Amino acid sequence: MLELSPAEWTAVALSLRIALVATAWALPFGIAIGWLLARGRFWGKTVLDGLVHLPLVLPPVVTGYLLLIWFGRKGAIGAFLYDHFGVVFAFRWTGAALASGVMGFPLLVRPIRLALEAIDRRLEDAAATLGANPALAFFTVTLPLALPGIVAGLLLCFARALGEFGATITFVSNIPGETQTISAAIYTFLQIPDGDAAAGRLVVVAIALSLAALIIAEWLGRHASARFHGE
């Protein structure tokens, strides 16, 4: 049976924590950017769209390197966040979460944007005539109607975050217990002579986690659409 060593358990727990934190932090930004891209008419929208999708097409190592430059202790944003909020990304699990969130972000934004674009805006007009100010109309009509898209985006982002390797290892290295996720641990085990068994166990865990995420998202998505299309 599958018996994980304490070191392997650490990698699994860390991966889950990093992926969950990354997805949770990405969500509000993903909704905001998805909304801007779906509804906004402003100068530079194409640039924003491009920027959001950049992590999808850039080599992950490049994304990781850019994060290192900007979010490292001496980086422009990293120094600011450390001075004002005491937040450190470099070589910490928080940095791994940041890298995972950035890498998953385009996958989160896209379904949310599509869901928002598909919403009948006349329903928002109806909400307005019923006394809902724009913020209330957004939270009581727009957001619930976009829920299937949000769930789909969350799953894709979470899965991407769980499997992130290149950007993470470039940005925060491969420190057991701090930044060594399942992917990084598998990579490490494959580099040492007797590591095949440990790598194999983590591969099984990775497959199980990904499948579980898929099943949960499928169930949530069906639950959400059942709410609209029947009793």
Next chain:
Amino acid sequence: MTVLSVEIEKQFGGLNIAARFQAAGGVTALFGPSGAGKTSLVNMIAGLLRPDRGFITLGDTILFDATKTINVAPHRRQIGYVFQEGRLFPHLSVRQNLDYGRRMSGRPRDPTDFERIASLLGIAHLLQRRPRMLSGGERQRVAIGRALLMQPRLLLLDEPLASLDAGHKGEILPYLVRLRDEAAIPMVYVSHIAAEVRQIATTVVRLDEGRVVAAGGLELLADAG
């Protein structure tokens, strides 16, 4: 009595709308062929479309005045609107749809009012359903109930029967007539069908190509088939 006064101009969708009319109590029909600008006109009254020039007042409230740059947002106008296609919220039950206006304005529940309107419209047995599970006629009755329950100062009905077949039209009209006779809310009723207008309206404003061509009583419909 709450009087609606409209005097506006608007270039919209290739049509030059320049309309001036008043609606006092009862049901004022905006009557005219498709493309006469009727829907644009009610959208301007509701605040969903901004006129280029002119004013709209309801009682002593100025809803829109181009010269004073007043334009009250739709959610502050307290004007009920029954749309042609109902526009019920698909993710909410009938009860939640009916309750939506009250929730948004933060008023306390009023079960008596709720039950009175639900039974007036014959929708009390549908409360747990989703809009998907309703017939066209039921949907429009819920839409009317939803607009009424927000306690509007004015009720706009934009061709509320247009999406229904003949049988269901007959199902709704009696409710509207009852509403006219029982509720003290002035109504603006948009339609291009003279027979419908004859049954419900107390005043008729005839529109064509964005202009008011006549305003008065039901006798204006004499030549309208």
